[in-house]
Amino acid sequence: MDIILDPAYRSLLAILKGLRNGAVYGAKIRLPHAFVMTFLFRSGTLKDKLKWILDATRQHSTNLAKFVFIYKSLNYLFSWSEGKIREFHSPMSAFIGGYVVFGKRTSVNEQINMYLLSRILFGLTRLGMEKGYIKDPKIDTFPVFGAVVWAIVLWLFEYHPHTLQNSLRNSMTYLYHDSNNWTSIWDFLVWNTDKLW
Template sequence: MSILANPLYRPLFEILRSARNGIVYGGKLRFSHALVINLLYKSGPLLPRMKSVFEATKDHAQVLASFAIIYKIAVHFLQSDAVLGRKNLRLTKFLAGCFGSWIVYSGHFNLFNGGITHQITLYCFSRVLLALGKILLDKYLVCFQPSFINYQGDTMLYKNLNGHQQRKLKNLIYNKSWKYFAIITWGLVMFVYDYKPQYLQSSLRHSMTYIYDVEMDTWDTWREFLGI
């Protein structure tokens, strides 16, 4: 039997595969982002800028790979019969995620690039917040069976809507939720940037300065105005 097909080594190969995928995904994502930022918005010799691109790529890949390794190890440990077993899979994954984040993302051990761990965590937070809103909506619709008025003016319970109508209703609420989320988020971003900009994450602050703080800029020619 091939070692790859041996169930005895399966957990180890799952951990290594997750780490490999973290390296590949983090490397591709950060390299393209850092390359564009350095080439378009930074000046100076090319070699130091390219070095910073590779450093950021390495740091991002290291963060994702490290969390994958720690998370998978924690899952296998918690699933053992001596701990939680396999009956509490959701609790197991939640605890493993918390443990991995404590080591990698929290900054408690100061092992990883703080800027990158902050960016990843804030990115995930916005997605998780929206996902939790959708989960709560689904639970509410199923448990309380609210009524709605259709285009003909008839009152209908949620459970009496067909599949297409239920999906259309959910998408309508999702879109409205996103609308208000976006409005409040950007209102707060612009308020904080005007009130206490030093508290914003550095890359966000720099991009906002570049885009919005143009009141004192002067341009003598169209070439200067267009930046060419």
């Protein structure tokens, strides 16, 4: 029997394929993001910028690969030890993997965790509505949601910027503070001279 189809090996192969997919996906997501953000907001030599891009990409790729490996391995181990899959296996495996891999404070891990937080808040709200814990509003609440999000983030940026993550603070500085200054038609219309690399 082909080893790929043999049930005895499928879980192990799925774990290894998850490790591979985590590495590939992490690189595909981080490389273009790091490239754009580095050349927009980081100062330093071209060599420094390229090193930072590659380091951030490696960290994202490696961390995602490690997390997928830990998560899938623990899920398999828990279901094997109990003889069946249970709903609590998934959050328990993810908690351990998240603690080990994404519990270390780095700029890449902060970005990944914040990205997930915003999406799980939406997901939990939808689940709460499905289960009847939250009443379905009779009006469109998305405009209020957008207004509150932007009101809070600009208040934090203008009066408590140290509380925001570096990449968000850099983006907002470019949008709201760097636009207050220019010295020529070139940096008014085309490019902020202080951001040239």
